[in-house]
Amino acid sequence: MRVLVIEDDAETASYIAKGLNESGFSVDIATDGKDGLLLAIGEDYDVAVVDRMLPGLDGLSVVETLRRAGKHTPVLFLSAMGNVEDRVNGLRGGADDYLVKPFAFSELLARVEALSRRRGGAAVETLLREGDLELDVLARTVRRGGETLQLQPREFALLEYLLRHAGQVVTRTMLLEHVWGYHFDPQTNVIDVHVSRLRQKIDRGFETPLLHTIRGAGYILRATE
Amino acid sequence: MRLNRLLGSSVFRLALVYLFLFSASVMALVGFVYWSTQASLTRQIDATIDAEITGLAEQFNQRGILGLMRAIQRRADAGRHTRGIYILTDSNFAPLAGNLSAWPDVEPEADGWITFPLDYAEQWGGGINYARGRVFDLGGWYHLLVGHDVRERLLIAGRIRETVLLGIAAVIGLTLLAGLLMSRRLLRQVDAINRTSQEIIAGDLSRRIPITGRGDEFDKLAGNLNAMLDQIERLLTGMKEVSDNIAHDLRSPLARMRSRLEVTLMEQPDSAAYREAISRTIDEADALLKTFNALLSIAQAEAGASRRHFEALELGALLGDVSELYEPLAEERGQRLVVGLDGEARIRGDRDLLFQAIANLVDNAIKFAPDNGTVELSLAQANGRAEIIVADDGPGIPEVSRAKVLERFYRLETSRSTPGSGLGLSLVAAVAELHDGRLVLADNAPGLKASLALPFGAAAKTPAKPSAPPAEAA
Numbered sequence: 001m002r003v004l005v006i007e008d009d010a011e012t013a014s015y016i017a018k019g020l021n022e023s024g025f026s027v028d029i030a031t032d033g034k035d036g037l038l039l040a041i042g043e044d045y046d047v048a049v050v051d052r053m054l055p056g057l058d059g060l061s062v063v064e065t066l067r068r069a070g071k072h073t074p075v076l077f078l079s080a081m082g083n084v085e086d087r088v089n090g091l092r093g094g095a096d097d098y099l100v101k102p103f104a105f106s107e108l109l110a111r112v113e114a115l116s117r118r119r120g121g122a123a124v125e126t127l128l129r130e131g132d133l134e135l136d137v138l139a140r141t142v143r144r145g146g147e148t149l150q151l152q153p154r155e156f157a158l159l160e161y162l163l164r165h166a167g168q169v170v171t172r173t174m175l176l177e178h179v180w181g182y183h184f185d186p187q188t189n190v191i192d193v194h195v196s197r198l199r200q201k202i203d204r205g206f207e208t209p210l211l212h213t214i215r216g217a218g219y220i221l222r223a224t225e
Numbered sequence: 226m227r228l229n230r231l232l233g234s235s236v237f238r239l240a241l242v243y244l245f246l247f248s249a250s251v252m253a254l255v256g257f258v259y260w261s262t263q264a265s266l267t268r269q270i271d272a273t274i275d276a277e278i279t280g281l282a283e284q285f286n287q288r289g290i291l292g293l294m295r296a297i298q299r300r301a302d303a304g305r306h307t308r309g310i311y312i313l314t315d316s317n318f319a320p321l322a323g324n325l326s327a328w329p330d331v332e333p334e335a336d337g338w339i340t341f342p343l344d345y346a347e348q349w350g351g352g353i354n355y356a357r358g359r360v361f362d363l364g365g366w367y368h369l370l371v372g373h374d375v376r377e378r379l380l381i382a383g384r385i386r387e388t389v390l391l392g393i394a395a396v397i398g399l400t401l402l403a404g405l406l407m408s409r410r411l412l413r414q415v416d417a418i419n420r421t422s423q424e425i426i427a428g429d430l431s432r433r434i435p436i437t438g439r440g441d442e443f444d445k446l447a448g449n450l451n452a453m454l455d456q457i458e459r460l461l462t463g464m465k466e467v468s469d470n471i472a473h474d475l476r477s478p479l480a481r482m483r484s485r486l487e488v489t490l491m492e493q494p495d496s497a498a499y500r501e502a503i504s505r506t507i508d509e510a511d512a513l514l515k516t517f518n519a520l521l522s523i524a525q526a527e528a529g530a531s532r533r534h535f536e537a538l539e540l541g542a543l544l545g546d547v548s549e550l551y552e553p554l555a556e557e558r559g560q561r562l563v564v565g566l567d568g569e570a571r572i573r574g575d576r577d578l579l580f581q582a583i584a585n586l587v588d589n590a591i592k593f594a595p596d597n598g599t600v601e602l603s604l605a606q607a608n609g610r611a612e613i614i615v616a617d618d619g620p621g622i623p624e625v626s627r628a629k630v631l632e633r634f635y636r637l638e639t640s641r642s643t644p645g646s647g648l649g650l651s652l653v654a655a656v657a658e659l660h661d662g663r664l665v666l667a668d669n670a671p672g673l674k675a676s677l678a679l680p681f682g683a684a685a686k687t688p689a690k691p692s693a694p695p696a697e698a699a
Contacts, residue, residue, distance in 0.1 A: 180550060182580045182581075183577045184577050185515060185581065186550075186588065187588045187589075188592070190550055190553075193557055194550075216507040
C-alpha cells in the first residue's frame, strides 16, 4: 500500500510517515502543493493525506485539480480549521475524509486504512463475513456458527460497519460519524457501552472473541489474533 | 483649535463652495435688477422729454415764439425741482430763453438725442454731470433743446451698486463665520471620536465616545461605535478568559505528562513498565485532545460562522438520536432515561452542534444522577420557542454557582472527582447563543433541571401530533 503525504510541516510529515511505515505502508512525502500534485497525478497511490494549508497551491486546489485530472485516489484532508465550512468545502472539493488537527495518530491510521480499503470496491457486498460470523445486509440477519443472533437496529448498523472494516482499527469518532451520523465529541465514552453490548451478543459463549478493544485507538473486528 | 485646521476642514471647504455659488447667484440677480431699473428710468426720462417737446411745439404753433419763450422760462424756473433743462436759441444758436447758459457743444445723434456735460450750480452740489436731451428744430428759425439731468439716475445706480457690494460683503462675512463655526462644531465632534480611537489604540479599551444627547447623526454614530467597542471588548475578555483557562487547565496535565515521562526515563524500567508509562501518557494526551476539541467547538459556536450552514432540523428526531445513544449508558447505571416529546419542533440550526449540546446535557445528567435514579429528556413548545429540558435527580447545582458552571473549565468542588473537562456546559451555553436561544439552569428539587430554549425563527412550528415511532437507520 502506498501513501502520499502532502504536508508542509516537516516534523508532522515525518512522524506521519514513520507511523504509517510502521503500520506497513510505504510513504512518499511532498512539502508543497505543487510537488504533491505532480506526484499524485504521476504515481498511483492508494491514499493521499493532504494538508489543507500548503504553501503555493493550497490543499483544496490540489484535490480539485487531482479530481479534474481524472484521478480517484482517496484523499484524507488534514486541517487545523475545524469549521463546518471547511469540512463541507473539503468534502465537496473531492476529499473523501476529513481530520482536524490536533489529532491522535491512531485516528489518522484508522482513517487511512479505511480509505485504502475502500479503493475499487465499487460493488457493495451484501453478505459480510469474518470468521464464523455472517451478516446479511439485505435479509438483516446475523448468524454466528449457525446460530442466529438477535440485534437491535443500531447494533446491526454498528456490526455492519465493523464488518466492512474487518481487520482494521475503527475509532470511536469514525463510529459516531458513520453509524450515528453525527460529527461530535462525546464527553464520556458512550460508544464503549454500545460496543460492549454488541460484544455481549456476538462473542458471549463463543470460543474466540471477534470484537477487540485497541487501547487508545478504538476497536477492531477480526477472527485471528 | 488652530485656524488653519479649521480652514482645512471639509465643512469649511463646503461652506466656501456654498459661498461662491450663493454670491454668484446674488450678483446675477442684482445685476438684472440694476439693468432693468436703469433701462426703465431711461425710458421714463425719454418719455418725459418727448412729451415736453410735443407740448412746447404746440405752444409755438399756437402762441408763436413769445408764447414759447414764456412757457420755456416758466419751466426753466421750475427746473430746479424737476431737473428739467431747456434752451431755446435762434438759428445762430444764440440763447433766447431757458436755464442753460449756452447751447451744448456736442453733436446730436441722427434722431436728435444728445448726451452732454453739465456744469452744476453750487447749490445743487456742484461738479460736472451729464444730462440727456433732445434737440428740436422749430421751422428752421429756432433751435430747442429739452433735456433732463440724469444725476438722479446715476445716483440710484450708484446706490444700487453700493447696496449690492455691501450685501455681498455681508454675505461673504456671514458665510465665512458660519463656515468657521460649523467646522468648529463638527471638528469638535470628530475630534472626540478621533481622541477616543487613539486612546483605544493606545490600549485603553474601556474608553467610549461621549454622547452629546442631542440625538443627531453624530450621537447615532457614537452610539454605534460604542456598541461595536462593547462587542469587541466582550470578545477580547472572552478570549483572555479562554487563554487564562487554557494556561491553567492545560498546563497541569502537560506538566504531569512530562514529569511522568521524565521519572520513567530515570527509573530505567523494563519494557513492560515503559509500555505502561507510554500508554498512560497516550491516555492523558487523548484527554488533552478532547479538551482542545471541546474548546474548538465552543470557539466555533461563539464565532457564529456556522450560522451560514444552518439547516432545517426536527428537534424531536435529534432528541431521539441522543436518547438512543445514551440509553445504554443510563441502563448500565440502573437509571431510567425517560423521553417525552410534545409534537415536532422544526428549527434551523447546526445539527452537529445541537446534538453535541443535548448530548452534553444528557451526559451530565447521567453522570450526576444517582444509580437507579431518573433522567428526563423532554421537548416542549411555548412562546415561539422549542424547549429541550434535561432533568436529573442528582445533587443539583447550588443557586450561587449556576452562572459559574457555564464558564469554561469551572467545576464544582463536589464534582472534581468525576471525569469531565469542565467545558460541557460552556459549550451548551455557546451553542444556545449561536441559535439565539438560552440555557437556563434551575432546581429540579432534587437535582438539576437544564432547559435549552431555542427560538423557531423563520421556520414555522408545526402543531403537536402523535409522535411517530422514531425512524431507525437499520
